Amino acid sequence: MGDMSDVGRLILLGAPLGNPADASARFRDVLATADVVAAEDTRRLTRLARDLGVEVPGRIVSYFEGNEERRTPELVEVIQAGYQVALVTDGGMPSVSDPGYRLVRAALDAGAPVTAAPGPSAVTTALALSGLASDRFCFEGFLPRSPGARRSRLRALAAEERTLVLFEAPHRIAAALADLADAFGADRPAALCRELTKTYEEVLRRPLGELARWAAEGEPRGEITLVVAGAPATEPERPDDDTLRAAVADREAAGLSRRDAVTDVATTYGLRRRDVYDVVHR
Template identity: 80%
Template structure:
């Protein structure tokens, strides 16, 4: 089928396609040439905020060549069928959010799913991501992590969700609104404990970028004294695995050997065993290779 052709799943004829275009988090110097090209050539640009899109295009010195439509949480469900019709007409539809990659806690997923279900190709012009940027800057372990998006807005629902996440051994990444971050940190102290290491990342790549690192209690105290402003990404250290919970070295080695015997590569076996027991991959790797 033509709609499935090409290395990136992009049709070789005039069939419509969706392009998820990564936008700068704040510093326009991070914009790729592909983003510039997509803004110039796409038939339709679905923007989370059309005013921000106009500002971005102006800052990049490009002219949006196609039709601009708003595409945000409030109209995403209603507008998605309209965009699928544009695909049926052979048009390229680009999705651009206020910053970062579309569909990651931002508009885009509904269109991706609808386009794929209708047989149209979806590709990306990759760009910055607040998730991986904050993780890299946090100073916390980055080999295994979980992204949870936004916490529930109400206090009771938020605390309930945090109790479910408290035992997660992997580094945890959350988004939070500036006016709720103080309450969120207070709930994190209560559920994760005051000594859990964490980082507050705000205004990433912008003029007033700030990374606050410390324990949850320290960050909660700091947020109460000087409430963080700007877009917030929270990065939290994983729950520690106690000696009582950790299987013996021989048990871990045997688990890896069993997976290898079942057909897993050693790399996959080590990763699976580490994940199953909430351990760092490098720890299980060292155990397996120290026995050789």
């Protein structure tokens, strides 16, 4: 291990999604100076370091789904001893559908500093390339593997008005798209992003029904991020006259003037003040 600093820390590294040139200068610096590099795939990290021309003098250890539970306390001990531990996954930011959350939580609970050398993210890259609304979005990660659980999750998401970002495995994408088209409607706009930043990058911007047919014709390969337009906003249902009168009466009983009560009810239900006033005085 290298020289101990006064304070050990955990550094999360945003790794290239595929193109090594996306690695930041800070990413390279941390690889070249960290005492320990915890990697989801040590061979992949070694290959990336070679592509970047970076020597990794620190100890490289594996940190993946299968050994997270056992290795986390070991790494926290190293950090507490004053060493720098870098965490890198196969692509994108650790913890985002990747190993990392458990170690971040354990380091924070132990009072250890946690920082990041931020970098590429498949979520925001796909969102930006999709051509779909990106001002409000939600990330759903991987859908459930079993068909029943997947359909249930999609039914619950069908009315979500924000743009959705999902990850899916190539061998499940055809079934997932068929279920999406069924739950959201075949005409819902979407974008299937495949092999982002790599040689064969492909972004298909088509309605869900068309994407489902495309995927059924041949199993797509590579890492897949799916972006789906949110459900169209629904107008709130107008309450009946009795409900409006009762709402105004409740506010008056609470001490509001008739004018303020009418204004408040109109704002609450998205109605014109004049319409509420007419109902109350009808």
